[in-house]
Amino acid sequence: MELVLRNQEQVLSKIATSDGHGENSAYFDGWKAYDSDPYNPVNNPDGVIQMGLSENQLSFDLVQEWVLSHPEASLCTPEGAREFKDIAIFQDYHGLQEFRNAVARFMERVRGNRAVFDPDRIVMSGGATGAQETLTFCLADPGDAILVPTPYYPGNDRDLTWRTRVCLFPVICDSSNGFKITREGVESAYYKAQDSNLRVKGLLINNPSNPLGTVLDRETLTECLRFTQDKNIHLICDEIYSATVFRQPGFVSIAEIMQENLSRCDPNLVHIVYSLSKDLGFPGFRVGILYSYNDAVVTTARKMSSFGLVSTQTQRLIASMLSDESFVEMFLQESTRRLGTRHRMMSKALAQVGIGSLRGNAGLYGWMDLRRLLKAPTFEAEMELWHVIIDDVKINVSPGASFHCSEPGWFRVCFANMDEETMVVALYRICKFVVHNKESPENVDRRKPCQRRSKLEISVSFRRLKDELLMTPRSAMVQVKE
Amino acid sequence: MEIKNLSTRMLSKIAKSDEHGENSPYFDGWKAYDSDPFDPIRNPNGVIQMGLAENQLCFDLVQEWIERNPEASICSHEGLHAFKNIALFQDYHGLPHFRNAVARFMAKMRGGRVSFDPDRIVMGGGATGANEMLMFCLADPGDAFLIPSPYYPAFDRDLRWRTGVKLIPINCQSSNNFKITKEALEESYQNAKVKVKGLILSNPSNPLGTILDKETFKTLIEFINDKKIHLVCDEIYAATVFGGANYTSVSEIIQEMECDRNLIHIVYSLSKDMGFPGFRVGIIYSYNDNVVNCARKMSSFGLVSSQTQHFLASMLSDDDFMDKYLLESSRRLASRHSKFTNGLDKVGISCLASNAGLFCWMDLRHLLKEETFEGELGLWRVVINDVKLNVSPGSSFHCQEPGWFRVCFANMDDETMEIALRRIRKFVGTNEQENARVKMAKPWRKNLRLSFSSITYDHETRVSSPVIMSSPRSPLVRAHT
Numbered sequence: 006m007e008l009v010l011r012n013q014e015q016v017l018s019k020i021a022t023s024d025g026h027g028e029n030s031a032y033f034d035g036w037k038a039y040d041s042d043p044y045n046p047v048n049n050p051d052g053v054i055q056m057g058l059s060e061n062q063l064s065f066d067l068v069q070e071w072v073l074s075h076p077e078a079s080l081c082t083p084e085g086a087r088e089f090k091d092i093a094i095f096q097d098y099h100g101l102q103e104f105r106n107a108v109a110r111f112m113e114r115v116r117g118n119r120a121v122f123d124p125d126r127i128v129m130s131g132g133a134t135g136a137q138e139t140l141t142f143c144l145a146d147p148g149d150a151i152l153v154p155t156p157y158y159p160g161n162d163r164d165l166t167w168r169t170r171v172c173l174f175p176v177i178c179d180s181s182n183g184f185k186i187t188r189e190g191v192e193s194a195y196y197k198a199q200d201s202n203l204r205v206k207g208l209l210i211n212n213p214s215n216p217l218g219t220v221l222d223r224e225t226l227t228e229c230l231r232f233t234q235d236k237n238i239h240l241i242c243d244e245i246y247s248a249t250v251f252r253q254p255g256f257v258s259i260a261e262i263m264q265e266n267l268s269r270c271d272p273n274l275v276h277i278v279y280s281l282s283k284d285l286g287f288p289g290f291r292v293g294i295l296y297s298y299n300d301a302v303v304t305t306a307r308k309m310s311s312f313g314l315v316s317t318q319t320q321r322l323i324a325s326m327l328s329d330e331s332f333v334e335m336f337l338q339e340s341t342r343r344l345g346t347r348h349r350m351m352s353k354a355l356a357q358v359g360i361g362s363l364r365g366n367a368g369l370y371g372w373m374d375l376r377r378l379l380k381a382p383t384f385e386a387e388m389e390l391w392h393v394i395i396d397d398v399k400i401n402v403s404p405g406a407s408f409h410c411s412e413p414g415w416f417r418v419c420f421a422n423m424d425e426e427t428m429v430v431a432l433y434r435i436c437k438f439v440v441h442n443k444e445s446p447e448n449v450d451r452r453k454p455c456q457r458r459s460k461l462e463i464s465v466s467f468r469r470l471k472d473e474l475l476m477t478p479r480s481a482m483v484q485v486k487e
Numbered sequence: 488m489e490i491k492n493l494s495t496r497m498l499s500k501i502a503k504s505d506e507h508g509e510n511s512p513y514f515d516g517w518k519a520y521d522s523d524p525f526d527p528i529r530n531p532n533g534v535i536q537m538g539l540a541e542n543q544l545c546f547d548l549v550q551e552w553i554e555r556n557p558e559a560s561i562c563s564h565e566g567l568h569a570f571k572n573i574a575l576f577q578d579y580h581g582l583p584h585f586r587n588a589v590a591r592f593m594a595k596m597r598g599g600r601v602s603f604d605p606d607r608i609v610m611g612g613g614a615t616g617a618n619e620m621l622m623f624c625l626a627d628p629g630d631a632f633l634i635p636s637p638y639y640p641a642f643d644r645d646l647r648w649r650t651g652v653k654l655i656p657i658n659c660q661s662s663n664n665f666k667i668t669k670e671a672l673e674e675s676y677q678n679a680k681v682k683v684k685g686l687i688l689s690n691p692s693n694p695l696g697t698i699l700d701k702e703t704f705k706t707l708i709e710f711i712n713d714k715k716i717h718l719v720c721d722e723i724y725a726a727t728v729f730g731g732a733n734y735t736s737v738s739e740i741i742q743e744m745e746c747d748r749n750l751i752h753i754v755y756s757l758s759k760d761m762g763f764p765g766f767r768v769g770i771i772y773s774y775n776d777n778v779v780n781c782a783r784k785m786s787s788f789g790l791v792s793s794q795t796q797h798f799l800a801s802m803l804s805d806d807d808f809m810d811k812y813l814l815e816s817s818r819r820l821a822s823r824h825s826k827f828t829n830g831l832d833k834v835g836i837s838c839l840a841s842n843a844g845l846f847c848w849m850d851l852r853h854l855l856k857e858e859t860f861e862g863e864l865g866l867w868r869v870v871i872n873d874v875k876l877n878v879s880p881g882s883s884f885h886c887q888e889p890g891w892f893r894v895c896f897a898n899m900d901d902e903t904m905e906i907a908l909r910r911i912r913k914f915v916g917t918n919e920q921e922n923a924r925v926k927m928a929k930p931w932r933k934n935l936r937l938s939f940s941s942i943t944y945d946h947e948t949r950v951s952s953p954v955i956m957s958s959p960r961s962p963l964v965r966a967h968t
Contacts, residue, residue: 016717016749017777018684021624026784065571072562072570079562081798086553090546096613096764131612131789132577138788142649143502147628168623168649168785206497239497273494288577289793301494305502308509309649312619313612316792317765322562 025167030159035391035401044399046426054431057401059215059369060422061249061286063343064336068285071332078325080318092317098310100129104320107327108294112260112279114333115248120260122296128306129320130293131313133245133280137164139309140276140295143302144239145171150203151241152194154178154186156408156415158215158243165209174198174205177411180374183363184217186210188228195236207239208232213246213256216408216417217372218365220250226262230270239274248284248337251345252366263298272298281323283369284340290319344369344421347428351420354432358439369421373402376414378442387413398438400431506648511640516867516877525875527902535907538877540693540845541898542727542762544819545812549761552808559801561794569797576793579786581610585796588803589770593755595809596726601738603772609782610796611769612789614723614756615645618687620785621752621771622650624778625717626684631655632719633675633686635667637848637884637891639693639721646687655679657686658887661850664839665695669706676714685717685750686710691724691734694884694893695848696841698732704740712747719752724844726760726813729821732842741774748774757799759845760816766795820845820897823904827896830908834915845897849878852890854918863889874914876907 035057044052076082080089095101105124112122130136145151147170153161154176166172176194178184191208198205210229212221221229233240242259250256263275277296282288292315295306315323327333351371352362363372379386384406391404394416405415420428495503516538525533558565561573576582583605590603611617626632628651634642636656646652657675659665667688676683686707690699699707711718720737728734741751753772758764768791771782803809828838828847838847855862860882867880870892881891896904 016625016715016775017781018623018625018627018630020627021777021781026781028784060575062571062575065574068574069567069570073564073567076563079560081553081560082557082563083554085562086550089550089553090543093546093549093763093765094541094543096758096767131616132787135612135788142499144497144499146499146501149499163784163787168788206499237497273497282577287574289574291577291790291792299494299497301498301502305498305507308507308644311613311644312616312649313789314767316767316795318795318798319792322794 020168023167025163027159027163027167030162030407035395035403038395039401042399044427044430046430050430051399053395053399053401054427054434055401055422056418056420056431057403058422059283059417059419060288061283061340061344061369062422062424063286063347064340065286067332067336067339068326071326071329072322075325075329078322080321085321088321092321095317096314098129098307098314100127100315101317101320101324103324103328104315107324108279110330111327111333112247112296114330114337115284116256116258116260120258120264122260126296126298126303128295128297128303129310129313129315130295130306132282132288132291132293133243133278134160134164134293135291135313136278136280136293136295137161137241137243138167138169139306139313140241140278140297140302141165141169141171142309143305144241144276145169145206146204147171148204149206150174150198151206152176152191152198152208154190154210156184156216156405156410157209157211159407159409161209171206172203173209174203175409175411176208179411180363180415183219184214184372186221186225186229188232191229191232195232205236205238207241209241209243211243211246212259213244213250213367215246215368216370216403216405217363218368218370219363220254220256220367222254223257223262226257226259227266230259230262230266230275233274234270237271237274239276241276241278243278245278245280246283246368247279248340249344249369250367251341251348254366256367273302274299276302285336290323291315292319292323347420347425350425350428351418351432354436358436360435360439363415370417370419373416373418374414375416376412378439379414382413384413390414391416394438398434400434501649504648506644508640508644508648511643511883516871516879519871520877523875525903525906527906531906532875534871534875534877535903535910536877536898537894537896537907538879539898540759540895541764542759542816542820542845543898544762544823545816546762548808548812548815549802552802552805556801556805559798561797573793573797577790579610579783579790581608581791582793582796582800584800584804585791588800589755591806592803592809593725593770593772595806596760596813597734597736597739601736601742603738607772607774607779609771609773609779610786610789610791611754611771611782613758613764613767613769614721614754615641615769616767616789617754617756617769617771618642618645618719618721619648619650620782620789621719621754621773621778622646622652623785624781625719625752626650626652628652629681630684631679631681632717633657633672633679633683635659635665635671635688635692637665637694637881637886639689640879640883640885642687652684653681655683656885656887661839661888661891665692665697665848666700667703667707669710672706672710676710683714683716685719687719687721689721689724690737691722691728691843693724693844694846694879694881695839696844696846697839698728698734698843701735701740704735704737705744708740708744708746711750712745715747715750717750717752719754721754723754723756723759725755726816727820727845728843729817729824730842734843738772749777750775752778763799766799767791768795768799823896826901827894827904827908831911834912836911836915846893846895849892849894850890851892852888854915855890858889860889866890867892870914874910876910 039053039055042052044054077084079085105127109122109124130139150172153173176190275298279294281292297303361374403417520534520536523533525535557563560566561570586605586608590605593603611620631653633655655675657671751774755770757768773779837850863880879893
């Protein structure tokens with residue numbers, strides 16, 4: 006028998022041989038740089054600091070304390086083991102009732118009890134990743150399009166299009182108005198898509214926004230709802246950062262807008278994606294949630310959830326934790342307070358060396374404006390700057406191009422995935438780089454005389470900045486309201 | 488109807504189709520059970536669930552292990568130090584110690600005759616997710632996979648629903664104990680009107696409970712190499728082999744014969760061998776590097792919870808415990824299987840000779856009023872409504888011959904099994920008397936009123952009340968083993 010290794014393209018599917026997984030994007034190159042040279046304060050103090058990973062590591066002490074004082078919440082402690090069998094056997098795709106109840110209640114608390122969630126509309130998925138894909142499978146056919154405002158989370162490309170064969174069509178937003186979504190922008194994208202013979206099935210909005218770190222105001226949300234209702238297309242709201250809002254304006258959920266407009270709108274077109282990866286910091290637990298106001302979507306998505314249910318061991322733990330109302334209240338307050346403090350630390354430090362960020366009040370990152378550091382206002386220049394930041398400054402940040410930003414020079418920088426000491430080191434490196442870059446011969450001549458400072462002045466102010474960073478108190482100032 | 492129209496009109500074709508398969512009779516029996524579940528005290532006349540292939544026989548061993556190994560949990564005092572790192576870990580490669588432990592366990596249950604490379608272990612959302620993922624990697628919409636019938640009903644959903652892949656059955660007959668023959672393989676392949684990308688089968692077989700003999704295996708390997716198509720072996724029942732039978736995994740066969748390894752893929756899970764379906768531990772093991780890489784990227788849609796990975800890594804790498812577990816589990820399955828098949832034998836019911844799985848393939852052809860699938864469904868409704876047992880009719884497994892039923896025996900305690908056997912005995916006895924009387928009195932007429940229809944769940948009403956349970960639910964019957 007002749008054994009010939011066939012050309013892989015004939016042996017595997019088109020999906021398998023395509024680039025639809027998106028991992029060839031620059032977004033991942035930074036991670037690879039980090040992976041090969043990761044910062045460690047003791048073992049590798051000159052390594053790359055990871056600021057490209059949007060993780061919430063600031064409040065694990067609170068969770069761990071709770072876990073330690075609630076051993077019965079775990080199946081695998083002596084206190085919880087007697088439930089082991091029933092939970093290990095349970096594979097019903099409705100999920101444990103207590104889990105759905107707890108998640109629904111948590112989502113209400115995060116929204117300050119201004120919205121009500123029905124536990125029977127809670128559908129599980131393999132993380133928000135799985136939820137986005139499942140929803141897309143339910144709402145759109147191959148070849149259909151979903152509008153998505155730029156800049157947007159790069160993973161959307163894989164999650165919404167790879168196996169579903171649906172496409173994403175951008176709604177271009179730019180810095181001229183703080184990247185806000187406008188009715189005109191959405192409409193323009195809608196008609197452009199149609200002109201390209203694409204059937205638009207929905208609009209995906211991310212609130213709070215990744216990578217912008219801003220929340221959508223009531224007016225914008227209402228406009229998005231109105232637009233989708235007018236055009237009879239779906240509105241998908243990714244609210245996975247809903248409990249990371251650390252400053253006013255507060256978070257307004259589409260659920261609140263829905264409740265206010267129930268008599269005037271078709272609920273069958275509105276869906277929410279949620280997860281515990283960002284708010285609680287549990288990306289490993291794969292707790293994705295799909296919440297739809299459309300009965301058929303709930304039913305169908307629930308059948309599909311068999312492809313990515315939440316482990317019952319985890320459902321059980323989460324159910325216990327999130328139904329502890331006093332813990333939840335304390336956690337939400339303290340977590341947002343710490344996020345706010347960390348965000349302030351970063352923005353203040355950057356501002357002192359003239360780096361602005363989009364004024365954000367949510368998320369685990371800032372949207373940094375480095376346009377002035379570009380050699381030219383092009384994406385090539387952005388890429389060049391990015392490589393300098395990774396290779397020389399030794400920080401992994403994420404270039405705006407990987408978020409499909411329409412303007413070069415913006416970078417997302419994460420601040421909640423490290424301890425304070427590392428943050429100080431990172432900020433110091435960035436500030437040092439910016440200062441030296443400003444003072445480089447190419448840049449000096451471009452500035453006005455009054456802007457030029459002596460080297461001594463620069464090094465003094467820089468040292469002061471470093472001291473300030475090191476002295477930033479752990480516990481901070483502002484009480485954050487929900 | 489109005490509500491359904493409004494909520495479905497804006498959905499995708501996939502969402503509006505019936506390809507999820509839940510309108511099959513396979514699920515109707517569960518619905519009957521859900522509305523009237525047996526409980527020895529509270530509902531002794533309820534329906535006994537024998538349609539769910541679960542392994543409930545060895546939880547006592549697992550519970551003992553948990554109590555002795557608190558550090559396996561990230562929530563115990565001993566294990567808490569790992570909580571943060573585990574909760575944050577979302578790398579789709581999976582925890583290295585998890586992959587190592589799974590690879591070890593897979594080798595162990597194959598008697599150490601093969602070894603598995605941990606770097607080829609890819610996670611999936613249960614075997615459900617793993618099977619679907621493989622289809623996405625290996626076939627395009629419209630392509631087909633061959634599959635020997637009878638086969639696990641949910642393959643229709645898992646392999647076809649969202650992937651658009653078709654399934655072409657390979658007809659297997661009771662005349663040779665449902666073995667796969669070369670002629671049947673060729674016939675299915677030649678008659679396929681679409682491109683055949685591979686062949687998928689379960690070994691041990693669900694619903695047959697049999698294991699592939701070496702000769703058939705060799706025929707299969709030769710066939711797929713000749714046609715240059717993939718072979719997917721769902722080996723999720725690999726550790727349910729009992730009675731000292733010699734189980735051969737595809738991983739062993741390819742060591743013994745020439746084969747293009749890029750065509751070989753294994754699906755595994757801990758749902759059956761360990762009895763942990765709730766933990767959603769699906770595994771793809773492929774000998775094809777490109778498939779491993781692609782599937783790994785796809786696994787983001789259904790990773791195993793890191794909390795669960797961490798726990799299982801501990802348990803599965805406890806060699807002493809796993810050795811004892813495998814032995815004891817096999818012994819208990821053998822004992823249960825033997826009790827059950829002997830009980831059936833005493834009332835003239837035979838099962839296909841089997842030595843694996845959590846079920847028997849019961850031959851009720853002699854009880855059919857007519858040798859048709861209508862006759863089979865008629866008999867099945869009597870078994871559910873009158874005998875009060877949920878068993879699964881062969882037609883839901885796409886069996887080509889009416890009269891076969893899959894009956895599960897490992898998802899209940901001994902007492903409940905005794906009650907089930909008693910009910911079967913009574914039914915067979917009554918049925919024989921009735922048949923004798925009817926034959927003498929008048930020509931047979933269809934007198935089996937489909938009383939089941941009165942409790943059939945109407946699909947449409949379900950849509951408007953998503954709260955009505957329609958998914959597999961395990962009976963919460965305590966197992967005393």
